[in-house]
Amino acid sequence: MSRKKLKKHAPPQTPATEDRLLVDLSARRQKRYDLLIAFVLIVFGAYHSIIYFGHLAVPNPDFTGFLESARQFWSPGKADYFKRAPVLSFLQIPLGHLIGGPYPDLAGGWLLNALIHPFNLLLLWLVGRKIIGSAALWVTLAAMLNPQTIYLITEPICETLLLFFTLLTLYLMFRRSKWCYLFAAITTMVRYEGAALILAAFVLDCIYDRRRKKLILTILFSFLASVPLGLWLLAMKMNPGNAFYVENLSVDRLKNTPEILESLWQVTFSSLFIPSVSGGGKEAVETIFNLTKVLAVISFLFGAFYGLLRRRWEVLALLIFFVPYMVIHAMYTWSVPRFYASVHWIVLLICVLGLQGAWRFINQNNRVPRPIIVGAQAILLVIAVIWAGHLVRFLPKIKHISPPSNFLPLAIALILLALYFVRRFFYRNTFIWRDAVITIIVLAMLFSNQYMLVRTLGDGQYNIEFKRLAEWYIENAKPGEKMLCSMSNVVEIFAPQAKKCFIHPANIKAANPQEFAEICYKRNIDYVVWDSRIGRLPNDVNYKGWGIGNFAMLEKPRDIGPYEFIKTITCERYGRRLNIFRLRKLSDAVPKPETK
Numbered sequence: 001m002s003r004k005k006l007k008k009h010a011p012p013q014t015p016a017t018e019d020r021l022l023v024d025l026s027a028r029r030q031k032r033y034d035l036l037i038a039f040v041l042i043v044f045g046a047y048h049s050i051i052y053f054g055h056l057a058v059p060n061p062d063f064t065g066f067l068e069s070a071r072q073f074w075s076p077g078k079a080d081y082f083k084r085a086p087v088l089s090f091l092q093i094p095l096g097h098l099i100g101g102p103y104p105d106l107a108g109g110w111l112l113n114a115l116i117h118p119f120n121l122l123l124l125w126l127v128g129r130k131i132i133g134s135a136a137l138w139v140t141l142a143a144m145l146n147p148q149t150i151y152l153i154t155e156p157i158c159e160t161l162l163l164f165f166t167l168l169t170l171y172l173m174f175r176r177s178k179w180c181y182l183f184a185a186i187t188t189m190v191r192y193e194g195a196a197l198i199l200a201a202f203v204l205d206c207i208y209d210r211r212r213k214k215l216i217l218t219i220l221f222s223f224l225a226s227v228p229l230g231l232w233l234l235a236m237k238m239n240p241g242n243a244f245y246v247e248n249l250s251v252d253r254l255k256n257t258p259e260i261l262e263s264l265w266q267v268t269f270s271s272l273f274i275p276s277v278s279g280g281g282k283e284a285v286e287t288i289f290n291l292t293k294v295l296a297v298i299s300f301l302f303g304a305f306y307g308l309l310r311r312r313w314e315v316l317a318l319l320i321f322f323v324p325y326m327v328i329h330a331m332y333t334w335s336v337p338r339f340y341a342s343v344h345w346i347v348l349l350i351c352v353l354g355l356q357g358a359w360r361f362i363n364q365n366n367r368v369p370r371p372i373i374v375g376a377q378a379i380l381l382v383i384a385v386i387w388a389g390h391l392v393r394f395l396p397k398i399k400h401i402s403p404p405s406n407f408l409p410l411a412i413a414l415i416l417l418a419l420y421f422v423r424r425f426f427y428r429n430t431f432i433w434r435d436a437v438i439t440i441i442v443l444a445m446l447f448s449n450q451y452m453l454v455r456t457l458g459d460g461q462y463n464i465e466f467k468r469l470a471e472w473y474i475e476n477a478k479p480g481e482k483m484l485c486s487m488s489n490v491v492e493i494f495a496p497q498a499k500k501c502f503i504h505p506a507n508i509k510a511a512n513p514q515e516f517a518e519i520c521y522k523r524n525i526d527y528v529v530w531d532s533r534i535g536r537l538p539n540d541v542n543y544k545g546w547g548i549g550n551f552a553m554l555e556k557p558r559d560i561g562p563y564e565f566i567k568t569i570t571c572e573r574y575g576r577r578l579n580i581f582r583l584r585k586l587s588d589a590v591p592k593p594e595t596k
Contacts, residue, residue, distance in 0.1 A: 040418055045144065142449070300351050
């Protein structure tokens with residue numbers, strides 16, 4: 001092939017895709033710099049994994065659903081559970097058996113997150129460098145210290161693993177490696193939204209190389225990458241009751257898109273821009289938040305436009321993944337903050353790209369006088385120092401909220417200091433003032449982030465009452481006695497020897513309290529547990545779907561009808577309680593629930 005054709009098919013290399021500092025280093029010094037930064041990031045990520053390992057005592061109820069996806073393939077009988085993708089539990093279960101313990105599957109989930117979180121920092125930095133150059137280092141710290149990102153390290157569910165395979169796929173995609181199709185296929189089996197990565201890889205291959213032979217190969221790889229998801233969806237369709245996510249999507253909910261975008265902003269930016277925690281200045285806080293919303297929208301839109309205009313196809317790949325992801329979750333029944341932890345880093349990268357593009361446009365041919373730039377940097381530095389100093393005074397007052405997070409601000413300060421001196425070692429006096437300003441600003445933002453982080457992480461005792469319920473059952477129930485409770489799948493984690501004895505209310509199809517009690521007798525249920533987690537939410541979709549109203553009268557701890565009150569288990573910190581009732585052996589009638 002001629003040199004002209006080779007140049008035509010090669011990926012575009014525009015100066016904007018490279019950071020000026022990176023270009024100035026020799027190849028050997030650049031490699032050493034990269035290795036040192038990678039080492040610092042992995043060590044910092046490992047610190048997170050260590051201090052938060054096993055922090056959350058009771059996992060999200062979805063955890064057991066992921067386990068079921070893999071267990072059915074290792075147990076005799078027909079595989080019929082295809083609601084959740086299986087890769088997460090395929091990794092968790094072997095790790096759990098490797099380390100053992102009273103709850104090996106749960107420990108395996110904690111260990112998996114602990115192992116991959118440090119590499120998420122590394123991969124985000126590598127992916128981000130392709131888009132915003134050296135600024136990716138600061139975005140990585142902000143994104144990986146996000147309260148939801150840290151919280152999900154403690155949850156043995158799929159978001160941390162989804163982030164890992166998403167970043168790994170994008171990294172390989174940006175390097176033009178065909179291995180990206182393999183990892184895109186794996187990502188779809190972590191969570192179904194990963195299918196957009198196959199489309200992104202296909203589009204980028206078509207853009208970079210349009211030769212017939214390469215296009216045929218691209219189509220073949222895309223098809224093969226889609227096979228696992230296609231087979232899984234087919235199995236889901238053939239087994240009624242598995243199409244849970246599809247059934248909960250509705251185009252009508254797209255009208256709630258503004259609320260979804262508000263949630264995305266809350267997860268991405270709100271924790272980084274808390275100006276005061278002293279209890280005053282509410283109007284100032286609202287003003288700053290509103291300004292950040294406007295700036296975020298403008299910078300994101302400009303960054304997306306600027307990236308596509310400059311043929312930065314990495315930005316196109318991010319958008320191909322981001323936009324369908326957001327549309328799907330706008331159509332979904334529930335919207336919870338953890339859903340956006342998988343994509344908030346994309347928003348940060350594109351927003352920073354937008355700010356970089358705007359600055360390049362404003363400062364074309366260096367037309368902004370140097371004194372103005374230095375003056376603006378000095379003002380930002382003063383603001384950041386005052387801001388950080390104001391926030392750090394209140395850090396000791398919140399350390400009791402999340403004890404494992406107590407030394408995180410110190411670790412952040414040390415990491416930023418280390419990164420600053422690493423850059424000084426390699427770049428000498430180049431941009432020394434700019435790096436100092438950025439370091440202090442990032443420090444202030446991460447100190448701000450700490451206040452929401454400790455509240456999100458808490459003390460790890462959320463839902464602890466259900467673990468205590470399992471312990472009570474082990475100590476007091478006779479072998480084979482059945483218990484009905486709303487988080488039966490969580491309780492069985494801590495009482496695995498009695499797994500078949502825990503019944504979920506959704507399995508009791510009753511039209512009224514009397515019929516509910518009769519069915520309980522027929523199914524030999526001995527205990528019924530009312531819990532405040534769902535029992536105080538009469539308008540919740542699960543309250544109605546699970547028939548919680550059929551035993552709502554058990555909110556009051558006293559004997560009533562066929563139910564004999566046994567014990568209340570409380571979690572004072574979160575205002576939660578469980579009321580345990582035993583069904584009397586014989587009862588002719590069940591009184592109607594008391595009306596308020």
